[in-house]
Amino acid sequence: MKYELTCINCPMGCRITADYDGKEVTNIQGYTCARGKAYAQTEITDPTRMVTALVGVEGSHAPLSVKTQSPIRKPLIFDALKVIRGTTVKPPVHIGDVVIENVCGSGVNVIATENVG
Amino acid sequence: MRKTDILIIGGGPAGLAAAVGAYEAGARDILILDREEHLGGILKQCIHNGFGLHTFQEELTGPEYAQRFIDQVQAYGIPYQTETMVIHVSADKVVTCVSRQNGLEHIQAKAIILCMGCRERPRGSLGTPGERCPGVFTAGTAQKFTNLEGMLPGKEVVILGSGDIGLIMARRMTFLGAKVHACVELMPYSSGLKRNIVQCLDDFGIPLLLSHTVVDIHGREHLTGVTVAEVGPDLKPIPGTEKEYPCDTLLLSVGLIPENELTEMAGVKIAPTTSGAVVNEELQTSVPGIFSCGNVLHVHDLVDFVSEEARKAGVNAYRYVQGELPESGRAVPVEMGFGVGGIVPQFVSETATGTVNFMFRPRNVYRNAKVIVEVNGEQVLSKRTMILAPGEMVNLNLPAEKLKGLKEAPSILVRIEVPEA
Numbered sequence: 001m002k003y004e005l006t007c008i009n010c011p012m013g014c015r016i017t018a019d020y021d022g023k024e025v026t027n028i029q030g031y032t033c034a035r036g037k038a039y040a041q042t043e044i045t046d047p048t049r050m051v052t053a054l055v056g057v058e059g060s061h062a063p064l065s066v067k068t069q070s071p072i073r074k075p076l077i078f079d080a081l082k083v084i085r086g087t088t089v090k091p092p093v094h095i096g097d098v099v100i101e102n103v104c105g106s107g108v109n110v111i112a113t114e115n116v117g
Numbered sequence: 118m119r120k121t122d123i124l125i126i127g128g129g130p131a132g133l134a135a136a137v138g139a140y141e142a143g144a145r146d147i148l149i150l151d152r153e154e155h156l157g158g159i160l161k162q163c164i165h166n167g168f169g170l171h172t173f174q175e176e177l178t179g180p181e182y183a184q185r186f187i188d189q190v191q192a193y194g195i196p197y198q199t200e201t202m203v204i205h206v207s208a209d210k211v212v213t214c215v216s217r218q219n220g221l222e223h224i225q226a227k228a229i230i231l232c233m234g235c236r237e238r239p240r241g242s243l244g245t246p247g248e249r250c251p252g253v254f255t256a257g258t259a260q261k262f263t264n265l266e267g268m269l270p271g272k273e274v275v276i277l278g279s280g281d282i283g284l285i286m287a288r289r290m291t292f293l294g295a296k297v298h299a300c301v302e303l304m305p306y307s308s309g310l311k312r313n314i315v316q317c318l319d320d321f322g323i324p325l326l327l328s329h330t331v332v333d334i335h336g337r338e339h340l341t342g343v344t345v346a347e348v349g350p351d352l353k354p355i356p357g358t359e360k361e362y363p364c365d366t367l368l369l370s371v372g373l374i375p376e377n378e379l380t381e382m383a384g385v386k387i388a389p390t391t392s393g394a395v396v397n398e399e400l401q402t403s404v405p406g407i408f409s410c411g412n413v414l415h416v417h418d419l420v421d422f423v424s425e426e427a428r429k430a431g432v433n434a435y436r437y438v439q440g441e442l443p444e445s446g447r448a449v450p451v452e453m454g455f456g457v458g459g460i461v462p463q464f465v466s467e468t469a470t471g472t473v474n475f476m477f478r479p480r481n482v483y484r485n486a487k488v489i490v491e492v493n494g495e496q497v498l499s500k501r502t503m504i505l506a507p508g509e510m511v512n513l514n515l516p517a518e519k520l521k522g523l524k525e526a527p528s529i530l531v532r533i534e535v536p537e538a
Binding site for chain 1: 311319
């Protein structure tokens with residue numbers, strides 16, 4: 001399959017094309033530096049994203065900001081958001097506290113990014 | 118009258134780092150004033166990650182980045198007063214503020230650091246015709262609703278302007294279940310980071326319409342839709358290209374304006390190219406003892422650079438209080454040559470020491486260009502770059518001793534040289 005992507009490493013934003021047969025990325029073209037080539041490789045085979053979102057706080061209308069502790073696989077984003085949105089925490093909560101363990105079987109915890117209570 | 122050595126107006130990223138910088142330099146009589154309930158400024162609502170790569174070598178969210186500095190301010194015991202609105206600053210450094218707890222107060226400072234940040238360009242400044250209906254928000258206002266208040270402003274969204282806040286909000290609205298139909302950008306390029314275009318638009322199939330703008334806004338009781346048209350090289354809409362986009366929310370991400378009303382009250386000179394104070398390399402304004410840093414001085418792309426600049430302002434404010442800031446001598450103007458916009462500082466003292474930091478915005482996209490600094494027609498710095506773009510501020514650090522001949526120089530010239538075609 002043919003892939004087309006924009007490199008995110010610098011403002012050049014190189015348009016990179018490559019082929020991927022489900023096993024190996026071949027024919028990577030359009031990159032200017034090694035970072036671009038490496039980006040195409042991972043972005044095609046195993047794209048991941050940090051997810052930042054909000055959970056409810058008991059006794060408060062203001063939400064609490066949270067993030068995945070490390071990037072999760074891209075196809076899991078919306079499932080993870082659903083679980084996060086359905087979560088309410090009880091104060092006090094501190095930055096770094098685990099709010100959801102192993103969200104959607106990603107192996108990654110969701111942690112608080114602000115203090116409350 | 119209440120007195121303090123260093124008074125800092127604003128407790129956002131600039132004010133916090135200025136306080137930390139002043140304290141670490143030796144200052145012990147510092148006061149931070151902020152109009153909000155909590156310190157941290159706009160970072161509190163920037164819950165996405167990507168802050169602090171330069172300062173902490175890790176990617177933090179806005180609230181986490183702010184908390185690092187708040188923790189430091191609290192560990193040093195630096196006093197701060199929140200829910201306190203500064204309403205006047207005089208040239209002799211008397212600050213007038215109001216708060217519920219203390220009413221009206223006058224505070225005499227020895228030095229003032231202006232850290233008021235910036236605000237968003239509103240709809241009124243665009244001249245877009247159409248109905249004055251609810252449903253039109255600046256992107257930052259919508260961000261405050263979603264991230265601090267836990268409310269969603271609407272479900273069918275169009276975004277005008279592709280600045281980073283607009284891009285970030287495209288993703289946030291999508292995450293919260295809204296449908297973002299398009300991000301419309303007047304210019305033929307986006308001023309947002311590539312990472313944000315890919316991860317906030319492309320990831321969710323949101324089209325970025327370059328060289329397009331909103332030409333009409335519809336809806337009486339509430340927004341029902343906008344008309345989008347293509348623009349020509351003159352940035353004027355091309356008749357016949359109009360297309361209707363039904364939506365209940367229009368977010369504006371069309372630029373930031375430094376918030377300098379207090380600065381002007383103090384009689385500080387404003388630079389038309391940055392809409393911020395005119396400063397020298399020590400970040401001192403045209404009024405001795407008043408310093409400026411962060412987004413109130415010029416709009417930054419990265420909070421890390423705000424913190425760095427503000428620390429320096431804090432150190433220099435303390436040096437001023439101690440009488441250690443050397444008599445500046447003649448101020449040599451910094452001229453903007455080809456391709457250079459919004460340079461800071463606008464003046465460099467002929468007696469400058471240490472490292473002189475220049476920041477500016479390229480006027481256009483330039484590939485394989487050189488950034489050149491000249492004194493008396495001689496190049497003292499020449500730096501090759503792969504790409505320069507208006508969305509990325511150029512940050513040059515130049516040891517003062519490299520600015521040789523500064524005493525005789527009428528000016529310093531900073532310019533961009535593009536390769537010949």
